[in-house]
Amino acid sequence: MINVLIAEDSPTSRDLLIHIFNSDPEIHISSAVSNGAEAVAAVARRKPDVVMMDVHMPGMDGFEATRRIMSTQPVPVIIVSETLVNQVTATFDAYEAGAVAFMRHPLGPGHPDHLASAAELLRTVKLMAEVKVVRRWHRQDRPQKLAKLSHTGIGSAAGAMQLIAIGASTGGPIVLQGILKALAHGLNVPVLIVQHIAPGFVQGLAELLGSSSGLPVHVAGHGIRALPGHVYIAPEDLHMGIDRDGRITLNDGAPEHGLRPSVSRLFRSVAESLGPNAVGVLLTGMGKDGAAELRLMKDKGAVTIAQDEQSSVVHGMPGEAIKLDAATLVLPPDKIAATLTNLTDHTVN
Numbered sequence: 001m002i003n004v005l006i007a008e009d010s011p012t013s014r015d016l017l018i019h020i021f022n023s024d025p026e027i028h029i030s031s032a033v034s035n036g037a038e039a040v041a042a043v044a045r046r047k048p049d050v051v052m053m054d055v056h057m058p059g060m061d062g063f064e065a066t067r068r069i070m071s072t073q074p075v076p077v078i079i080v081s082e083t084l085v086n087q088v089t090a091t092f093d094a095y096e097a098g099a100v101a102f103m104r105h106p107l108g109p110g111h112p113d114h115l116a117s118a119a120e121l122l123r124t125v126k127l128m129a130e131v132k133v134v135r136r137w138h139r140q141d142r143p144q145k146l147a148k149l150s151h152t153g154i155g156s157a158a159g160a161m162q163l164i165a166i167g168a169s170t171g172g173p174i175v176l177q178g179i180l181k182a183l184a185h186g187l188n189v190p191v192l193i194v195q196h197i198a199p200g201f202v203q204g205l206a207e208l209l210g211s212s213s214g215l216p217v218h219v220a221g222h223g224i225r226a227l228p229g230h231v232y233i234a235p236e237d238l239h240m241g242i243d244r245d246g247r248i249t250l251n252d253g254a255p256e257h258g259l260r261p262s263v264s265r266l267f268r269s270v271a272e273s274l275g276p277n278a279v280g281v282l283l284t285g286m287g288k289d290g291a292a293e294l295r296l297m298k299d300k301g302a303v304t305i306a307q308d309e310q311s312s313v314v315h316g317m318p319g320e321a322i323k324l325d326a327a328t329l330v331l332p333p334d335k336i337a338a339t340l341t342n343l344t345d346h347t348v349n
Contacts, residue, residue: 002129003030005048007039007065009057013082016108017052020118027125036060040068043075049129053099055081055090063097070098076128080105080121088204091197096174100128100313103198131170131286131314161303161343162277163189163226163242165270167263167294169196169285171313173205175333176283180213180231182337187215187344190226192242192270194234194263196285202236209233222250234261241269256289263290263317267297276301279343281336282327284312288320295326303343304328305336 004027008014014032021027030046033039035057043051051069055062066077079094082105094102101124106117168176172195183191197205202219209231210217220232220240225247232248234240239261241249249269256262263282267290270278280297282290284307298304306318306327321327331339 002027002050002126003046003048004028004050004052004125005030005039005042005046006032006052007034007036007042007057007062008032008052008054009034010054013054013105016106017121019109020106020121021125023118024122027122034058036062036065036068039065040072043069043073047073048075050125051075051077052125053077053079055079063093066094066097066099070133074098074133076100076131076133078103078124078128088201088208091201091205092173092177092208095171095313098133098171098313100131100133100170127286131316133314160277161189161279162246162274163270164191164279164281164340165242165266165297166191166193166281166283167195167266167285167290167317168193168283169263169287169289169314169317171284173197173209175307175311177209177212178333179281179337179340180209180215180217182334182341183344184214186341187229189228189344190246191231192220192226192234192240192248192266193231194240194261194266194290196259196289199236202233206233220248220250222248224248234266237261239265241266242273243269244273257287259287259289264293266290267293271297271300271302274302279303279305279340281305281307281340282318282321283307283333283336284314285317286314287316289317291317291320291324291326294321295324298326298328305339306330307336308332 006017030048031042033042037060053062077099078101079099091102106121107114206217206219215231217231219235238250256264280294282294294304304327306321308330309315311332
């Protein structure tokens with residue numbers, strides 16, 4: 001039985017969520033509250049398995065309530081809303097707060113897609129109930145400045161770095177934003193990214209990362225040359241790789257780990273094409289996509305980095321990589337950014 005706490009100020013929306021959850025015998029509603037402060041108190045009292053959190057509520061909004069929950073009584077929080085105009089920005093805000101997922105509110109019984117949206121909600125709740133979340137600190141509690149890391153222990157591959165490959169899933173967008181901001185000045189190699197994200201969000205993600213970092217960020221195209229200083233995000237439903245001539249490849253091959261695009265496909269391609277002349281970074285996310293292939297990159301001589309557990313929204317992917325001894329370094333996002341900046345500064349063009 002999965003115990004769900006609902007935080008929703010609209011009686012109509014709250015009743016719809018209750019109706020959907022009551023239709024599934026595996027889900028029990030532990031409490032239903034109408035504002036953020038009540039949600040924070042109810043989490044401490046009820047100890048739910050999952051929290052369904054609305055954004056716009058009186059007093060404390062859903063983002064702030066999520067931050068407080070994740071810094072005191074960590075539990076998987078799914079932020080759900082039907083009124084936000086900029087869904088991509090809201091997704092960033094949700095992950096920054098510590099939510100494990102952001103989704104649109106399910107459609108009502110009168111809509112032709114009601115059953116499909118209800119089924120998606122139930123599937124997401126059951127999936128996220130299995131996520132092991134960690135305590136998140138408020139932004140003001142985190143160190144704001146970190147010195148650059150030295151090359152010590154990284155090896156000679158850094159001097160020949162030609163590409164940075166990054167894989168991310170749940171919680172990844174906000175981490176990517178910080179890393180790209182740090183790389184913006186002096187980036188002289190291409191960056192290829194596979195980010196697991198909901199359908200229809202990739203273009204918006206590219207635009208938001210580009211505007212926040214100042215770097216040219218593109219949704220990747222097949223056959224284009226990966227240019228230094230540019231960032232390329234895998235498009236929806238296509239695997240992305242790189243060939244020996246530095247051109248991006250896209251294909252609709254079978255999903256890996258149930259995913260397309262997959263981080264595994266990207267990392268394997270980078271290992272085969274660039275060997276030691278690349279850096280692989282595996283960030284927060286569910287599952288194990290990219291973990292074994294990060295080890296392949298390391299075995300080929302590449303520098304490999306996994307995000308640490310304390311800073312990850314979900315430590316699945318980087319945690320699996322660490323178990324495989326796939327990571328040269330295990331670091332929080334700010335130190336990942338410092339390390340990549342340092343490697344880029346020493347790259348031989």
